[in-house]
Amino acid sequence: MSTILITGANRGLGLEFAHQYAADGWEVLAASRQPEMSADLKQLAAQHPTVGLHRLDVTDEEFVQDLADKLDGKPIDVLLHSSGIYPREGQHIGEIDYDGWREAMETNLFGVMRVTEALLENVAASQRKQIAAISTSLSLLCGVQGGSVAQAGTSYQYRSSKTALNMALSILAKELEPRGISVVLLDPGWVKTDMGGAHAPLSPQESIAGMRKVLAGKPMEISGKFLGHDGVPRPW
Numbered sequence: 001m002s003t004i005l006i007t008g009a010n011r012g013l014g015l016e017f018a019h020q021y022a023a024d025g026w027e028v029l030a031a032s033r034q035p036e037m038s039a040d041l042k043q044l045a046a047q048h049p050t051v052g053l054h055r056l057d058v059t060d061e062e063f064v065q066d067l068a069d070k071l072d073g074k075p076i077d078v079l080l081h082s083s084g085i086y087p088r089e090g091q092h093i094g095e096i097d098y099d100g101w102r103e104a105m106e107t108n109l110f111g112v113m114r115v116t117e118a119l120l121e122n123v124a125a126s127q128r129k130q131i132a133a134i135s136t137s138l139s140l141l142c143g144v145q146g147g148s149v150a151q152a153g154t155s156y157q158y159r160s161s162k163t164a165l166n167m168a169l170s171i172l173a174k175e176l177e178p179r180g181i182s183v184v185l186l187d188p189g190w191v192k193t194d195m196g197g198a199h200a201p202l203s204p205q206e207s208i209a210g211m212r213k214v215l216a217g218k219p220m221e222i223s224g225k226f227l228g229h230d231g232v233p234r235p236w
């Protein structure tokens, strides 16, 4: 049985990933800040004995280390970073919210790197050896939140954190290539979640089904790439 660890698994895209992988017979290590508060995750775990709930705040080194200690020696085929925040305040020059910006970098960039470092040997010990993170790209309908420098738009905090994530994971992909560990960035499209809002054109089901198809390819063939839920490369 293959094993996936999903961060931010209690809602949005992370929860849908957990649903789909569990339905497919995977062991799902569903990590979230307050697993005991998530009725959805508790219900999923009750339906599927292969779903385990784990506490993880990606910005907190102690939580990350505790999880790594708990999972010591356990192979993780896919480490999937879905947690993320989108600060809404202080988006314009003259009113920049630096606390929100720091939090975005802590969560969207350092959180991914911190969890990856802590669980790297679990991934290395697995069959698939795959690390994936949800980035963001231009949506035709929602052109303000892409991670590509070439795009117009606003959102200093969110977009710069995702652009930095793209850079960091590109470096990571090269660094881990000799060990046969794959690192891929995914663009989910604009999806109906708390973050994406009600007007987004894609359902979580559609977006996640697409991203799972991409992830199911040969891991090293997609390593170092930034791919959409439709499998099409996105601009950096």
Ligand SMILES: NC(=O)c1ccc[n+]([C@@H]2O[C@H](COP(=O)([O-])OP(=O)(O)OC[C@H]3O[C@@H](n4cnc5c(N)ncnc54)[C@H](OP(=O)(O)O)[C@@H]3O)[C@@H](O)[C@H]2O)c1
Pocket: 007, 008, 009, 010, 011, 012, 013, 014, 032, 033, 034, 056, 057, 058, 059, 081, 082, 083, 084, 085, 107, 111, 134, 135, 136, 137, 187, 188, 189, 190, 191, 192, 193, 194, 195, 196, 197, 200
């Ligand atoms: N929805 C879209 O249209 C869209 C588009 C492009 C990219 N994305 C990216 O896709 C990913 C998932 O987004 P979403 O739409 O599912 O967002 P969401 O519905 O707002 O869910 C965000 C998830 O991240 C978790 N999270 C936030 N801070 C965390 C932390 N410090 N430690 C652990 N978990 C934390 C949240 O947990 P709590 O419940 O504890 O807050 C929640 O589970 C994000 O990386 C986002 O940037 C989304």
